[in-house]
Amino acid sequence: MKPIVKLSEVAENIEMASDGAETFYNELTGEFYYYSQGFTEDERDLDEEEGWLRLPSQRDADEYSMMSDFADTVSNPRRREQLEIALSGKGAFRRFKDAVDREGVAEAWYAFRDRRYLEFARDWCDEEEIHYDKNELSNDDETENITNEITYRPMTRADIDRAIAELRSYSPEKLRKLLETYLAEQERGLRTVVVAEIGGETAGYVTLLPSAKTGAFKNKDMPQIHDLIVFEKYRRQGIGAELMNRIETESAKLSDDVCLGVGLHGTNGAAQRLFVKRGYIPDGSGVWYGRSPAPYDRAIESISSLTLYMSKNLR
Numbered sequence: 001m002k003p004i005v006k007l008s009e010v011a012e013n014i015e016m017a018s019d020g021a022e023t024f025y026n027e028l029t030g031e032f033y034y035y036s037q038g039f040t041e042d043e044r045d046l047d048e049e050e051g052w053l054r055l056p057s058q059r060d061a062d063e064y065s066m067m068s069d070f071a072d073t074v075s076n077p078r079r080r081e082q083l084e085i086a087l088s089g090k091g092a093f094r095r096f097k098d099a100v101d102r103e104g105v106a107e108a109w110y111a112f113r114d115r116r117y118l119e120f121a122r123d124w125c126d127e128e129e130i131h132y133d134k135n136e137l138s139n140d141d142e143t144e145n146i147t148n149e150i151t152y153r154p155m156t157r158a159d160i161d162r163a164i165a166e167l168r169s170y171s172p173e174k175l176r177k178l179l180e181t182y183l184a185e186q187e188r189g190l191r192t193v194v195v196a197e198i199g200g201e202t203a204g205y206v207t208l209l210p211s212a213k214t215g216a217f218k219n220k221d222m223p224q225i226h227d228l229i230v231f232e233k234y235r236r237q238g239i240g241a242e243l244m245n246r247i248e249t250e251s252a253k254l255s256d257d258v259c260l261g262v263g264l265h266g267t268n269g270a271a272q273r274l275f276v277k278r279g280y281i282p283d284g285s286g287v288w289y290g291r292s293p294a295p296y297d298r299a300i301e302s303i304s305s306l307t308l309y310m311s312k313n314l315r
Contacts, residue, residue: 003030004131008236010055010121011114016273018058026051027130053128061120063113067096070112079103101245107150110238150239152246155183155193155205162202166231182207182227194246196230196239204230206243208250208258216285216309217259223251225260228271240274252314259283259311265304280310 005025013023013032021036028051046052064087071083086092086099100109118137125132160179164172185191192208205227212224225247230240251258260280262272264287287294288307294300 002027002131004133005030005125007118007121007125007132007136010125010132011117012270012273014055014061014121014124015058015117017055022057023055024052025055025130027053027128053130056120056124061117064092066113066116067092067109069116070109073112074105079105106245107238107242110241114236114238150203150237150242151197152242153195153197155179155186155195157183159195159202159205163205163229163231166202166233167229192247192250194243194250196234196243198234202231203234204228204239204243206247208247210254212259214291215261215288215307216283217311220259221255222311223254223258225251225258235270240270241278244274244278248312248314256315257311257313259309261288261307261309263304264306264308275310278312280312283309283311285309 009032010025013025013034016034017023021034024033024035024046025031026033026049033046033052067083067087071080071087074080074083082103083096083099083105086095100106115137122132122137124130160176160183163179164170164175167175182191182193186193190210193205194207195205196203206229207226209224209226211221212218215224217224225244228240228243230243248258260275262268262275264272285293288309289295289300290305294306300306
């Protein structure tokens with residue numbers, strides 16, 4: 001029996017297939033494979049292996065049409081006109097992203113875009129006779145209904161208990177201590193914390209340090225984004241992207257540049273893709289292991305301690 005795949009995983013891999021990169025799906029094992037010339041070390045000849053299918057690319061999904069269709073759904077005439085202007089001529093993708101941020105419709109756009117990618121993934125699965133979880137799309141109407149109820153605010157003490165309840169894979173004691181530190185530093189002006197809230201429930205958060213304390217950017221007087229978290233049940237609603245928009249706005253008040261570190265474990269895959277898509281680039285010091293660059297001549301004990309440091313110019 002063929003495995004049942006999550007449409008969200010198919011959609012994410014379609015998004016990754018751009019700029020010379022290709023993604024594949026094995027209908028027998030449920031495995032995904034990413035190939036990018038010059039970056040993929042364990043290259044495989046998939047033509048010689050059974051069950052592999054090439055996924056459509058980001059170009060096939062036609063994100064430009066998604067943007068145009070979204071603009072048509074905006075009821076405010078002035079906002080709709082600004083989005084339509086952004087779509088005209090070269091550089092439309094960058095201008096459109098700036099426009100949805102400026103016009104305050106970024107959350108609605110990302111929710112719309114995510115649903116369209118899910119629908120495209122579903123159509124591909126139907127064509128290839130791949131079994132998929134149908135609940136993702138059936139529940140998506142609820143996502144659209146709550147998108148406009150998302151608010152963003154500073155951290156409060158109540159967020160600590162809510163985060164502990166949602167982040168069950170974390171040690172409750174260590175997480176409480178960490179979040180209480182965030183709250184205390186926010187109150188003293190040593191850290192900015194932006195929290196996303198939906199219907200009175202904490203949905204995620206991100207923090208900003210005025211200057212990096214550790215890693216590749218230590219002592220370089222550059223703000224550092226730290227600990228972007230979106231709770232699992234609220235993902236794929238554009239919340240992570242909007243948290244980044246807001247924390248980058250706060251960072252721009254301090255410096256033209258901002259930095260961050262992202263773990264290289266697969267559990268951070270969504271964050272890795274988000275940062276690259278937002279224009280963050282590696283600093284050039286290589287991968288770090290703990291508090292120093294990873295040694296090239298000996299084995300690494302734990303991949304969870306590997307970090308790639310990246311920065312972005314905000315002007």
